[in-house]
Amino acid sequence: MLSALLTLILAVAAHANEPLGSSEQFKIDQVHRSLDNVAKDLERIESADRDDAAALARRGAQRNLDQARDRLDQFLSRNRELVSHPDVMAASTRLDQLADAIGRADAASSSPTAPASGERRAAPAAARKHSATGNSESPSQTAPAADAALSRRQKFELQQIDTSLNNAESSLDAYHDADREDAAALALRGAKRDQAESAERLEAFVAANPAVADSKEVATVRGRITEVASAIGSAEAKAGAARADAATTAATATEDAQAILDLQQAHSDMIASIHGRSVVYYDNPGAVDEALAAIEAAEASAEAIRPTLLEFGQKYGSQGAAIEEALDAAGAEASSTNSRVAYNAMALLGFLDKLRGTRAVSAETVADNVAGRLADIDDYSAKVQQERLEEAAEMIRTGQSIDPNNPRLNRLRSQVDQLAQAKRDEQMARIASATWPGHMSGFDGPGSTDQLSSSVQQYLADDRDWGQSEKRPQDVLAVSVTGPWQVAAKDMFGRPIQWRLPVTVAITDDELRPEGVAQAFELSMVAKEGAPNEAPKSPPWDGFWVGDNYYLRMGELP
Secondary structure, eight states, X not given: OHHHHHHHHHHHHHHTTSOOOHHHHHHHHHHHHHHHHHHHHHHHHHHOSSHHHHHHHHHHHHHHHHHHXXXXXXXXXXXXXXXXXXXXXXXXHHHHHHHHHHHHHHHHHHOTTOOOGGGOOOOOOOOOOOOTTOOSSOOOOOOOSSOOOOOHHHHHHHHHHHHHHHHHHHHHHHHHHOSSHHHHHHHHHHHHHHHHHHHHHHHHHHHHOGGGTTSHHHHHHHHHHHHHHHHHHHHHHHHHHHXXXXXXXXXXXXXXXXXXXHHHHHTHHHHHHOOSSOOOOSSSHHHHHHHHHHHHHHHHHHHHHHHHHHHHHHHHOSSHHHHHHHHHHHTOOOSSOHHHHHHHHHHHHHHHHHHHTHHHHHHHHHHHHHXXXXXXXXXXXXXXXXXXXXXXXXXXXHHHHHOTTOHHHHHHHHHHHHXXXXXXXXXXXXXXXXXXXXXXXXXXXXXXXXXXXXHHHHHHHHOTTTTTOSSSOOEEEEEEEOSOOEEEEEOTTSOEEEEEEEEEEEEEOTTTGGGTEEEEEEEEEEXXXXXXXXXXXXXXXXXXXXXXXXXXXXXXXX
């Protein structure tokens, strides 16, 4: 509690010598206007020629005093730090003085020694007026050369104009306190109507009563009309400026919202392609190349998105609900709803966030795939081993372009190189030790090994996947018959209806020939089908079955 009191004292001291703001000044002026009415009522009490008129004036004075006190209390409840401001203290002092004056008037009216109604004492000088600008000293006014006495009817008519001005001031109070634009506009229209009515009525009064046109009372009312008109003009100017500012703000917010919608539409494919996980979808070099291209394209989109999104976030926030609320408050009206704009902004933010980790997680996928290739390398033939290791090396190179800092890829690169060399050495050793089997001994036909091998060699030389292959044309170097005729197919009763002949075929191609290496395939040449127990054991061939294969020196061939 002591801390709160100290804070209040410091706030009061800080505001003591500062001029009041326009809104605060207006409210203090309203207090003084209520006190002006009290002073007028006190004058009416002194000048009343009948007791009922004096009583009416006393009630008016008390009512206006209560209004002034309420206005001052409301002001202080909202502006506690201004309690010691000179203008506020002046209003408070004046209120106390007029309250004392009302008390004295009440006491005088009830005293048995009070003067007769026709002998009332002169009214005391009214408390000084408070100017519309809020200065504690009223500006000097030059009194009329001669004041004409107003009749009761004339005073009543001026009171009616004062009432209209009071209504205008109340409407201005409502305008300043309004928390909605429509309520403020309604209050301001009411103030203008009452001020205009007061001005018209005063001009009509002066035209009908030229003898009192220069009286103090008329001058006071005219001054109030001018002050209220000035206050209305100031309020209208501020409202116009506020509307212009709101229009500018709305136009800017609309442009910003549309920019988000346009960004999302322009980069929707990229946004959909990045999901915070790896973009390497297959275990092959092409998939890694595609991943790198996708990441680079997404990063190009991110560079285009980031500046606009950063500025947007600084203005409207980075959470969906806050963005929508800020756009609504600013009056944004883009081609879609503000909720949609907020959704798209969050999608763009999510895209940037997910993209940050995409390189690292994709490089990890490459490392996992390469490690898997090393683990099962022995499940493949020698030729396929080299192919898979070469692909692994290519995948590593691209993976390091995705994430140069991935430690696993650095280690795997060395392992792949070492394993590839080891497998090459093993292969060369196997090639050096491999031999050509030659024809089997004791082949008992039908047919001779030379005739059968020659027909196989010609058949393969003419085959579209061997000698006539477009991708890898092969030279059939030698054929050996390595086993007797064997059953290839039987009918439902177990009777042979097709036969096959085991052979070994040696081929070479443009890749193997420079190394002096041939590749040997173990095949089963399949003869045509025939009747049960009558199927031929001879060409023409109907196809072949492929078995194992190995490499050997071409010098080993016959």
